[in-house]
Amino acid sequence: MKEAHAAFDAILSIPEGKYQDYLVTQRSEIVNFHLKNNPFYRKLIGKNSVENWNDLPVLTKKELQQPLTNRLSDGYSQKNVFVNKTSGSSGDPFVFAKDKQAHALTWASILHRFGWYGIDFNTSYQARFYGIPLDFIGYRKERLKDFLGHRYRFPIFDLSDAFLEKVLKHFRSKKFDYINGYTSSIVLFAKFLQTKNIILKEICPTLKVCMVTSEMLFDDDKTLLKTQFGIPIVNEYGASELDLIAFQNPNGEWQVNSETLFLEILDENNQPVPNGQEGRIVITSLYNKAHPFIRYDIGDIGILDERSTPKKPILKKLIGRTNDVALLPSGKKSPGLTFYYVTKSIIEDDGNVKEFVIRQTKIDTFEIDYVSEKELTSEQIKGIQEAIDNYLEPGLQFSYHRKNSLLRNSRGKLKQFISELT
Incomplete structure (x- = not known):
């Protein structure tokens, strides 16, 4: 940890004017390391070198769902790395590894940000x-x-x-x-x-x-x-396989971790979008040599603020997970959280409803499971239907189920929108 703190402090001391050079250099070093030392990544790339960063493929969670030993770099084994498992909140859990230096840098990053408070x-x-x-x-x-x-x-x-x-x-x-x-x-x-x-x-x-x-x-x-x-309430966004991704700073900005990670917002063709535009959040772990996380699609959708700089990127908005999308009869695709926002504003206004989740069971059918002191009123149900008709599209069917508690995953997380469509 002493070495990690020193390395992290050195990164923090890089001035804004030289930070883009730092990112380019570190990206190149981690890619070249894995092309030379990681058979899994070399096979994924299909060649021994890549000239253009944007030509690198985007790594998906599905590609990582194979034995960890297949994905470790030469010289690393499960005995000399940190091993853990993702939560599976995206529906695609897998086992991952970090080398000791990368794991220590992760903790240096966490300690630094918590120290703000x-x-x-x-x-x-x-x-x-x-x-x-x-x-x-x-x-x-x-x-x-x-x-x-x-x-x-x-x-x-x-x-x-x-x-x-x-x-x-x-x-x-x-x-x-x-x-x-x-x-x-x-x-x-x-x-x-x-x-x-x-x-x-x-x-x-x-x-x-x-x-x-x-x-x-x-x-x-x-x-x-x-x-x-x-x-004060601080909003944290992270992933166990990576690091803290963004952490609300004392000025209220959702500051992206640019010290140990490189975050991109990409379009459907895996090309970067301008700051201020929505896209898929794709992240590169700049120091993990044991396991490649290079242009790794974490499964979330977000927007970088127009004020972002290479040293201080700011996450303007986290919209939700890419697999939390509702498919509607009209052909429209809508983030599942849209339903959550609309219904939340109506059924929680009196404090009766404690929690709720929304499940899409058919193309036009949704079920709301909720925990409350008393049943939803007909006025509340009517209000939800009117809001959905207005914000999304008319003709969607909703049913409501009052529960004593809501189902959480094995780690206790509550998934707020679930699509059961295949």
């Missing part, structure tokens, strides 16, 4: 809203890691009021410095506090900041969190 991983106490393995060994292993990592974990598979009451009790008795975890679970805790008219900072004065990750943070949810927690 006065958080020190060695001393700051974290309230962690995450999933946890339920088998005995996995559970104890994570609890030990939490203890060593100076954090207390709240498993998020049970988010009933009874459980949230226990969470609240911990905040009354423990000196937490910050909150970190999945957006939907933290939002649900904030709604619980709202019903009790409690400001979290007032009962846990040591709290400084809350970082939410892994799921979309909507503007009204961010307002709710700021109100009920009484602390």
Whole structure:
């Protein structure tokens, strides 16, 4: 870590005027390394050198769904690398590896950004809203890691009021410095506090900041969190196989990690689009020699701000996942989050509905599963239908199912739009 911090600080010291040269050089070095030392990547490219960066193929998750040993660079094995598995939130999970230097640089990047808010991983106490393995060994292993990592974990598979009451009790008795975890679970805790008219900072004065990750943070949810927690709310966007991708800086900008990653926004022909235009988020890991992540399609759609520079790219908007697209009878394709935005503004206005997800079961049929104090009213249902007709297209059929809880994946993430069309 000492070497990684020094290397990271050296990258930070590169002036804006020379940063593009740094990116070009580092991109070239990582590509040439994998062309020389990684049979998997050399076969993907089909030749030993590439002149034009934009001629490099885009690496997809499907191509990575093969044994890890097939994808490791020469000189690396599962014994001398960091190995982990993606969450599978995109529907395409796979095992990946990072060499030790790249993994250490990832942590240097994380420590640097959390430091913007006065958080020190060695001393700051974290309230962690995450999933946890339920088998005995996995559970104890994570609890030990939490203890060593100076954090207390709240498993998020049970988010009933009874459980949230226990969470609240911990905040009354423990000196937490910050909150970190999945957006939907933290939002649900904030709604619980709202019903009790409690400001979290007032009962846990040591709290400084809350970082939410892994799921979309909507503007009204961010307002709710700021109100009920009484602390700054920071939006984090990352991927376990890469690094922190973007992290909200103290000026409120979603600053892209340009130190260890190179982020592109590409069109359907794998060519870069101008800043301000929407496209697929494609990322290159500049230092991972054990495993190639070069022009890697992470599966998200986003927009870079027009003010972006090589050293300080700014993510203007994260629209959603490329596989979260609703196909409509008219032939129109609409991001699934469009439905979520429209219905959210209507069914959550009175605080009755705690959470909901939308599932597309047929080309014209959608089902909404929701958790609430009471059933949706006919007026709310009518309002949703009118909004959908207006924003998308008329004739779509919706059914509503009130649930005691919503299905989360094995890590506790809540997928807010699901297409069940083949």
